[in-house]
Amino acid sequence: MRWHGSERILLLSGDHGEALLSAHEAKAFVQEEYSRFDSGSLPYTWQLDRHGPGHDHGWTFNGHAAANGWAQTEEHLAQILVSWAEHMPLQAPGDWVSFKLWASRDWGRTMIVSYQPSQTDREFCAFIDDRGHEQTPERAAHMRARAWQDLDDTGSWYTRLPETDPTAPATLARLIVTDLRARGTVFSHQVTAWDISAGDHGKLWVPGLGGDVHPRRGEHF
Template identity: 50%
Template sequence: MPSTGDHAARAADTAEALLAPSGGVGPDPLPVLTYPAGADRLARREALRPVYEAIVARVGAPTLLGGAVRGPSVRWCSRERILLLSGDHTATRLSGHDARKFARAEWWDFDGADIGRRGRPHGFDTFPYTWQLDRGGPGDAPLHTYNGVAVASGWDHATTGLELMLAAWVEQYPVQAPGDWIGFDLWTARDWGRRMIVSYTPAHRGRELAVRIHDRGAEQTEERQAQMRERGWRTLAERQWWCTDSPESDPDGPRQIAELAITECRARGATCPDELRAHHINAGDHGALWLTGLGLPTHPSRGHHY
């Protein structure tokens, strides 16, 4: 059985070959890592870490970080070529692409994505990526990228979108951005300006996934506190309610955080997902972060990257 070092070295060789001017370009990705059956998101994350680090050590930092519902979506880009590290819950793969054709096909994948029809799956797994982070890495990011917002069709759909985003962060983000937090503020149109902060902070051991809300303006009577706890909030500190008892190791953690966030928005008067807005989308105060697969309106939708 090949060792972790063997997998990492072969992945680095493959990445270097695909990035070379004479490297292969085509739709067939090359597997660089296969996960054991039943591996959870943390096991997949730690299996990928040495492979990813070996690729970066060999070919340099990526142009764009990111991930999809089922696996990473990391790109090394030039004007002519794109090297893509992607995968699912069974394997991770590398593929080389013509940059112009790849960007155009990806735009149409986004534009044609179906996430809202009744009786169909949630659809977020059809997106080429659900989050993408530009930290000014080497190379040339595609100039033609999707600039739309796909909004969930209902509350259950919105909860699923947020759950899948948080789960993707747990599996993908610490490998690509070691030591950094990631998150956003969630506002509702009928309670505008009140910050609900949804975040993932790997350094907060045992409480990595968190959501909190500023409850200033409401007198914290016993009745009010009972009402907030009934919704799912656990801790009150300086008029902020917290729910931080969701370690990344809990497979249900992303769902619990998502359910609480959406429940609170509804309790504050929101009637549909389109009345919500994700603001201050950030990744360690470094770079431009886009949440294309959040399922909620974001501001801005894509910043200055078009």
């Protein structure tokens, strides 16, 4: 979490073991962070901007950090889900987080991935629009083999997992990648994340998602 002033940035960081509050010269800090992104590094995986009081220095990363293959895509997805479960209840209590995925090989078919802290014991969730396929017992067996749990009344398959399960983020990430590949997606860069939101409040940037994002950060797409 950070607070911007015209001269200084106050940064709150840490992990389960400790919290660290540090002050930085604002212009140098954001320029260095931008340079790390530009060189392929990843100083953070996501950032939520709630437009509070402060000063915008205009240095933004206009893009994403692409994953190197499906294994890394799966890893990035799991890391973001873990981070949301850890940090969102503190940064934005009660707010959900979600994004939609489209694949170029199956454009228009929406997969929704979300973290919903209000949904006790099923906080992590993914839906896939499966309309266009006859929902036969054979189809159900194929979908459950990918780790989808059930079919709803709209023709979408879903899986819900509890955040109390430490394997849930990795399980959901594996399901997402498995389904994308089963529907014909060959490379992770053929997947685009869009409609990325945290409680429909502010702007949520996810450079560490592992695939392309729309819109990219900044004024340019």
